[in-house]
Amino acid sequence: GAVVSQHPSWVICKSGTSVKIECRSLDFQATTMFWYRQFPKQSLMLMATSNEGSKATYEQGVEKDKFLINHASLTLSTLTVTSAHPEDSSFYICSARDARSTDTQYFGPGTRLTVL
Amino acid sequence: ELKVEQNPLFLSMQEGKNYTIYCNYSTTSDRLYWYRQDPGKSLESLFVLLSNGAVKQEGRLMASLDTKARLSTLHITAAVHDLSATYFCAVDPSGAQKLVFGQGTRLTINP
DSSP states (O other): OOOEEEEOSEEEEOTTOOEEEEEEESSSOOSEEEEEEEOTTSOEEEEEEEETTSOOEEOTTOOTTTEEEEEEETTEEEEEEOSOOGGGOEEEEEEEEOTTOSSOEEEOOOEEEEEO | OOOEEEEOSEEEEETTOOEEEEEEESSOOSOEEEEEEOTTOOEEEEEEEOSTTOEEEETTEEEEEETTTTEEEEEEOSOOGGGOEEEEEEEOSSSSSOOEEOOOEEEEEEO
């Protein structure tokens, strides 16, 4: 149980285009999902917290107009990278917190974004 | 600002040896997590430590938490090649699951 999927697993796009990444909790309901970014050989940095039915909370330094987050249901959150640039190339990982538990979040497999 | 520091950042060791990875954090937190990441992959949860003095073991890995010292350790016993990976600790200072990660320890175990 407790499976989180992401789609796509990798994407290559041209500079200036927008890319949408989906994060789904497959066998549990997630009132809260988190989006992380990981640059090569670095740690994970929390970008934002996505709450079902309300606006996302962004961490300091993360542009909310560039990284649009929507959490329309208890099993789906999306991250849209708008007007992507090469510096946005990174590994984006989502995680989901089971509504029945406050102690654990389950990580998705990640999406590797390359902006040319 | 909360800082989570791991030591060492790189570790190369021989199979069969024991070693410890340290995770220090700068503010009060009763929740600490250890994860494993293989190259190109996402995170695999190893341990969830929720109280002072918590100790958990799984196979050749054992994790402990000292909240007073703000220190967690991940001990590897009789290392095997399959344990080669990057290990992250993470702290949840707010209790809201907003994790702050350490830099990661890249562990290489040589036959």
